[in-house]
Amino acid sequence: MSTILEVRQLSKYFGGLAAVSKLDLSVVDSEILGLIGPNGAGKTTLFNVIGGFFPPTSGRVTLDSRDITGLKAHQIAHLGISRTFQASTLFMKISVLDNVLTGYHMSYKTSIWKRLLRMPSALNEEEMLRQRAMEILGFMGLESLKDELAANLPHGHQRILGVCMALATNPKLLLLDEPVTGMNPEETQTMIDLIRQIRDRGVTIVVVEHNMRVVMNLCDRIVVLSYGQKIAEGLPEEIRDNKEVVEAYLGKEGAR
Amino acid sequence: MDKLWKKYRLNRINIRSGKLIGLVVLGVILVLVPWLVHSPYYMHLLIMVGIYAVLAMTFIFLLRTGLITLAIAAFWGIGAYSSALLTMRLDLSFWLALPLSAIITGIIGFCIGYIFVRSPGFAFIILTASLGMAIVHVFGTFDVFGGYLGITGIPAPDPILLPFLAPIKFSRVDKTAYYYLMLFLVLLVVLALRAFYSAWTGRAWRAIGLSPRLAESLGVNLFRYRLLAFVIASAAAGLMGSFYAHYMQSLVPGAFVVIKTIYAHIYAILGGIGFAISGPVIGAFIMTIVPELLRVVREFEPIFTGLFLILLVLFLPNGLLGLLSLRQRVERPSESIARVGRWIRDYLPTSRSEHENRK
Amino acid sequence: MDLPLVVQLVVNGLSMGMIYVLLASGFNLILSTPKILFIAYGEFYMLGAFIFYGLAHELELPLVVALCLATLATAILGGVVYKLIFQRIKGHFLAMIVAAIGLMMLMAQGTMLVFGTHARGMPSIFTGMIIVGGIRIPVERAVLIIIALAVLVGLHLLLQRTNIGRAMRAVSFNADVAALQGVNSNRTCLLTMVVGCALAGFAGAIMTPVFAVSPGMGAITFLVLMVVMLGGIGSMVGAIVAGLVLGVTLSFGQYSVGGGVAQIIFFAVIAILIFFRPGGLLGQAMEEVPP
Numbered sequence: 032m033s034t035i036l037e038v039r040q041l042s043k044y045f046g047g048l049a050a051v052s053k054l055d056l057s058v059v060d061s062e063i064l065g066l067i068g069p070n071g072a073g074k075t076t077l078f079n080v081i082g083g084f085f086p087p088t089s090g091r092v093t094l095d096s097r098d099i100t101g102l103k104a105h106q107i108a109h110l111g112i113s114r115t116f117q118a119s120t121l122f123m124k125i126s127v128l129d130n131v132l133t134g135y136h137m138s139y140k141t142s143i144w145k146r147l148l149r150m151p152s153a154l155n156e157e158e159m160l161r162q163r164a165m166e167i168l169g170f171m172g173l174e175s176l177k178d179e180l181a182a183n184l185p186h187g188h189q190r191i192l193g194v195c196m197a198l199a200t201n202p203k204l205l206l207l208d209e210p211v212t213g214m215n216p217e218e219t220q221t222m223i224d225l226i227r228q229i230r231d232r233g234v235t236i237v238v239v240e241h242n243m244r245v246v247m248n249l250c251d252r253i254v255v256l257s258y259g260q261k262i263a264e265g266l267p268e269e270i271r272d273n274k275e276v277v278e279a280y281l282g283k284e285g286a287r
Numbered sequence: 288m289d290k291l292w293k294k295y296r297l298n299r300i301n302i303r304s305g306k307l308i309g310l311v312v313l314g315v316i317l318v319l320v321p322w323l324v325h326s327p328y329y330m331h332l333l334i335m336v337g338i339y340a341v342l343a344m345t346f347i348f349l350l351r352t353g354l355i356t357l358a359i360a361a362f363w364g365i366g367a368y369s370s371a372l373l374t375m376r377l378d379l380s381f382w383l384a385l386p387l388s389a390i391i392t393g394i395i396g397f398c399i400g401y402i403f404v405r406s407p408g409f410a411f412i413i414l415t416a417s418l419g420m421a422i423v424h425v426f427g428t429f430d431v432f433g434g435y436l437g438i439t440g441i442p443a444p445d446p447i448l449l450p451f452l453a454p455i456k457f458s459r460v461d462k463t464a465y466y467y468l469m470l471f472l473v474l475l476v477v478l479a480l481r482a483f484y485s486a487w488t489g490r491a492w493r494a495i496g497l498s499p500r501l502a503e504s505l506g507v508n509l510f511r512y513r514l515l516a517f518v519i520a521s522a523a524a525g526l527m528g529s530f531y532a533h534y535m536q537s538l539v540p541g542a543f544v545v546i547k548t549i550y551a552h553i554y555a556i557l558g559g560i561g562f563a564i565s566g567p568v569i570g571a572f573i574m575t576i577v578p579e580l581l582r583v584v585r586e587f588e589p590i591f592t593g594l595f596l597i598l599l600v601l602f603l604p605n606g607l608l609g610l611l612s613l614r615q616r617v618e619r620p621s622e623s624i625a626r627v628g629r630w631i632r633d634y635l636p637t638s639r640s641e642h643e644n645r646k
Numbered sequence: 647m648d649l650p651l652v653v654q655l656v657v658n659g660l661s662m663g664m665i666y667v668l669l670a671s672g673f674n675l676i677l678s679t680p681k682i683l684f685i686a687y688g689e690f691y692m693l694g695a696f697i698f699y700g701l702a703h704e705l706e707l708p709l710v711v712a713l714c715l716a717t718l719a720t721a722i723l724g725g726v727v728y729k730l731i732f733q734r735i736k737g738h739f740l741a742m743i744v745a746a747i748g749l750m751m752l753m754a755q756g757t758m759l760v761f762g763t764h765a766r767g768m769p770s771i772f773t774g775m776i777i778v779g780g781i782r783i784p785v786e787r788a789v790l791i792i793i794a795l796a797v798l799v800g801l802h803l804l805l806q807r808t809n810i811g812r813a814m815r816a817v818s819f820n821a822d823v824a825a826l827q828g829v830n831s832n833r834t835c836l837l838t839m840v841v842g843c844a845l846a847g848f849a850g851a852i853m854t855p856v857f858a859v860s861p862g863m864g865a866i867t868f869l870v871l872m873v874v875m876l877g878g879i880g881s882m883v884g885a886i887v888a889g890l891v892l893g894v895t896l897s898f899g900q901y902s903v904g905g906g907v908a909q910i911i912f913f914a915v916i917a918i919l920i921f922f923r924p925g926g927l928l929g930q931a932m933e934e935v936p937p
Contacts, residue, residue: 082504108506116504122497133494137506139487153486200505355740402921409683409879412743413871414920416685420868421913428907549747556744593755596748600741601734 035060035235036081036112036204041090043076043259050076052259054090058204058237063230065250065267066239069280073259074239075117078206082114083107094204109137111203115193115210123182127173127192130181131164134199167195171225187218191225198229205229207238211245223249247271255279317470321463329576330462334534336571337469341476341527342548343555343567345520348480350560351496352516354404358415359551361422362521364543366392366528368432371441371538381444385529392525393518400517404510419545426540437539441532444468457533465534472530476523477564483519492516550574553592556599559606566606573607650782655897661787661856663893664794665849669866670873670885671801672845678818678880680835681739682732685746687846688867689753690720694847695859696761702854703768716851717844724843728836736835750864758861765860772855786856793852798886801845805882814838818880869896869909876916 038056042049051073058064066074080087083104091100094110102110122130138160141153168174171191176184181192190210197205210226211219223245230236240246246253246267253270255263257279263270270276324330342359349356366388373384403414427435444464446454457464483489491512494502503509532538551567554574558566669691676684694716701712727749735741772786805811813834816824821831850863873892877884892912899908 084500084503104500104503105506105508108504114504116501120498120501122494122501124497125493129490133490133502134505136487136491136494136502141487196501196505350740355743399917402917406920408739409677410875410920412683413875413879414917417868417871417875417913417916421910424907424910428910546751549751552744552747556740560740593748593751593753596751597731597745600745600748601731604735604738604741 033060037093039091042088043080044088049259054261061235062251063236063249065246065253067246068256072256074256078208113197113200113202114206115197115208117208119189121181126178128177131195131199134196135160167198171195187214204235209239211242321466327462332575334466334469336575337473338527339554340567340571341473342551345523346551346555347560347563349516349520352492352513355412356415357548358418359524360543360547361419362392362524363528365395366525367532367538370529371438371532374442381533388529389522389526393522396518396521400514404513404517419548423540423544439537441536444533557606657783657787659894659897661790663890664791665853666873666892667886667889668794668845668849669870670889672842673870673874674880674885675838676842679814679838682742686750688864689750690843690846691850692863694720694850695854698851698854699766699859713851717848720847721840721844725840728839754864763861765858767858768855770855790856
């Protein structure tokens, strides 16, 4: 089993505050890795650094043995890392289908001049991307809502749409930031199944979640962060019984 | 012929659509204006409306990518001075200088934009504001631009020679030719903007405007697309600058002060920044024509403009068109045009539509 | 150039530079906390100068009283403007910029209407020179520098040691988090605006006896923008360094090539600098906010 992503001695300081401190992390190909920890532990910051939204203060990030430290977000997207965001970050004022189509930005190959001239190759490619977008929507169960404005969707569907868009970028590694937060048990189960199916399609997944049942259920391995440092790593059963982890949460079960 | 039709999907254009008919009618009205309006003064105002409308469009265009620019007048000026120098020092014909000026302004826009666009939000505004203020000094200081007194005697565009017709002359007395040229240029800019917007770049721009972070995570290179928008906006402003130079036939640096950029902002906001093309036109039209009709005292202009701006921003944030939209669901000007077109199509004798089909 | 001339140019530059520093600091305050790009800032500077001139020269009130009243007037006006206009459009950056521009036009034209377009001079308060080793330094400029420094120190203390100052800094970093800590964001922004405009009025007032007063003074906003860009948006230290640099540079520039060209050169230099450091010399790039 090969390592797809490696994080070495990563630190990120905001002013004097260490959000992440000398973190070492490996993500194995095709696994579902859970990233848990109390609020403020640095999980989202880690995602932001890996995703290229800001450079680390020190340390390195490697993707498939290629150093990607300090690359910007769009470059990292081109290299195959995609993410969702905590808040419902979507293009609210356009339709569901348009949202997903925007996700295909990197796949669009025809040059702009051909498109301006409305040449057949450009229009065909658009048609093909449109079909692929519909496929993803179908896969995730949203195809009937394709013309609905993203802002009008219920919360659960918005989260799913976020995942659809991330999928459209055809990622090798998918970073999911709290995918089931705010969802009812039904929606949560749907999301769990979808995540498993995404993994079966060959995508490696790292999930940040507070819902412990989901994490235990879904993840192959779990890493626990607290105050920017890794305090535990291992299989779900091991983590569940780990004293330090329980202490870090101070008794909060975290199940929402 | 049929194959050509299919290859370019021309048959997708619905000839009987209300929108097309409405636009055609609008076009006819615009073309007939010189016959309806006889006063050269009002013709002048309409021409200025056209110029300012384009400038306001560039503002909204850049705004949609998250850039608030205060340098619109600066690029307008760069285009104007370039064109004047090209025709007067290099003896080029206006018809060559016009596209060249747009290109030159675009290139300068690229160089300047390369530095400015990298800077985050507020910094960009400050930089463009500084450019806007500095450019007037640049025009005024160097003799090649004629100093603070400017350049006079800029030649009018060469007459257009058409077969079988008398040459079309550009005269400041009868502004008809200038008017049509203005219409042509405005149409050119509008079509170019729409073309870019319908292409994949439009999708990227829209994404950047709605949520830059999300766009970035999907692989959109913010800098490159914003720079592209900046270059296009500069070139458009430069194009209108060239026209302006050869229309006014004289230039002073004071014509390109930052307040002119503010005017462009006002027109755009008054029309409603949600309306990229019709907003600026309406805004420019109202702000230019209405004060004339009401004979508002011009001395107090800046005070009233200032007060007007504040009130506008407090009470009419969506502009006039936005206000109208709220009242009747969302009827955009294009929908109104379409509605009128459909009415015409349905109530006039059918021979008219057949006539268009045969095209 | 001989030494006395150089020193004179430097002192001139520093005295005007301190004005830039005060203005840039106030501008930075308003930019950081209520997050307004306050283009009308120069007009408050001008207003302070005119009020001081009117009170001290025409009405012949005691200088200190005139100074206090001028500063108070601009402070109050700033607060009023914030409450009436900017508080309502909080968060809409375009609206705030447009409103600031409108305010600028209003104030500039209004002052011109009331006071006329010609410049006014005022007899120097402190005549006389300090003579150090053959170099002559006008007393009034030295006094200007000292007073400005004192105010600057006061500002620093305000920001670092008082609760209000801490609140201002908190809101400038993250208004929502500050709110969670119990900071009233609206009131803090209002106070920041008041302090910022007070600074502008104060700067205008103290420079009146030394330099002339004219309705076009509001154009100093351009230079303030340059200083803020150079020193880094939101950086107080940067404002000090950049303000002094600008003052001295313009002083030498004015002497050798003339003011307009000096400004252009300065602008070009800053543009090149921004190419290498988009946030300015010392400012943090404001977009580096965690998603």
